[in-house]
Amino acid sequence: MDLKEAGIGDGISEIIVTTKSASGMPNAAPIGIITEINEEGERKHFVKLYKGSQTLANVLETTMLAANVTDDAVIFVKTVFEHLSEVHFADFASMPVLTEANAWIVFKSVLIEERSDYLHFQVLPRAVKINRKEVKAINRGLNAVIEAAILATRYDVTTDAREKKEMGKLMERYAEIVKKCGGRREKEAMGILMDKFPFISKINKN
Ligand SMILES: Cc1cc2nc3c(=O)[nH]c(=O)nc-3n(C[C@H](O)[C@H](O)[C@H](O)COP(=O)(O)O)c2cc1C
Structure with missing residues (x-):
């Protein structure tokens, strides 16, 4: 599954990760999706989740996460500090996603390494939805x-x-x-x- 169309290019793509706890409570936080391309041209995606975050706790409980592609500066800042209210969340492929995002990608995570301060996961795309494509200059x-x-x-x-x-x-x-x-x-x-x-x-x- 090529995620370029959904806005995830090579290098690190800053997106909002949405997750849910085992009991179904949604959470959102900015996270970098790391994309590496090997010699055969295959793309692999990874995340490093630092210890102490709700995102990591939820991924350990459910193995699933969704990437929400957005360039809304306010969403990035709010999701660092605040819990978004329910009105911001929709449902896609049984995962909470942000209603306003330009694209959603649902991933299954596979733990590949534990470090002292973070856990390193490979993330495998399971479902993709592109809501809108935007042409935008750099700001x-x-x-x-x-x-x-x-x-x-x-x-x-x-x-x-x-x-x-x-x-x-x-x-x-x-x-x-x-x-x-x-x-x-x-x-x-x-x-x-x-x-x-x-x-x-x-x-x-x-
Ligand atoms: C642009 C941006 C990228 C970030 N990337 C990561 C990341 O890749 N891994 C991580 O663990 N934290 C990352 N963070 C920090 C988390 O978003 C931050 O710790 C957040 O408060 C965690 O929220 P949570 O406890 O609701 O999961 C990033 C923050 C920003 C602003």
């Missing part, structure tokens, strides 16, 4: 929000004061790029990040 504001969201997930677990200061500087740079290049959704997403992290709140939101 630097969107890229900056994604980088800022990744930093935000690392900020709290970083103990080194110098590293934290560097992160703060990077955040300020990303906030400047969003202010200059971002559209409405990128600015709203950066606003949510700034509310969560007082260390970047001195940057003007607009």
Whole structure:
């Protein structure tokens, strides 16, 4: 099954992974799907799930996950910090998916390696649905929000004061790029990040 049509190219594709617990409670979080192409041209997909996340707990319980392909900056930031309400979820191939996503891919996971801080899975596509295809130019504001969201997930677990200061500087740079290049959704997403992290709140939101 070639997932390029559904938006998963080679390298790392940042998508929203939706999962459910054994009791059926849905969850969403940004995750990178890693795609490798071997010498025969075959594509293989992997995820690294860091210990402590609800996503990992659910994948261990059910083995299943869904990739939701979206370029909505607000969804990326919200799913890092918040539990999305039920209205955001639809059902596809017995998995919770995000109603607004451009494509859904349901995967079965196979554990290939356990490391001290993460579990490495190969993920095998089981069902694909493309809801809409979009032609879109690169927006630097969107890229900056994604980088800022990744930093935000690392900020709290970083103990080194110098590293934290560097992160703060990077955040300020990303906030400047969003202010200059971002559209409405990128600015709203950066606003949510700034509310969560007082260390970047001195940057003007607009
Ligand atoms: C763009 C982006 C990519 C991310 N990729 C991963 C990843 O590949 N693996 C992972 O374990 N966490 C990744 N994270 C961090 C998780 O999304 C974050 O820890 C989240 O809070 C987990 O939520 P959960 O507890 O609801 O699963 C990423 C975050 C962002 C913003």
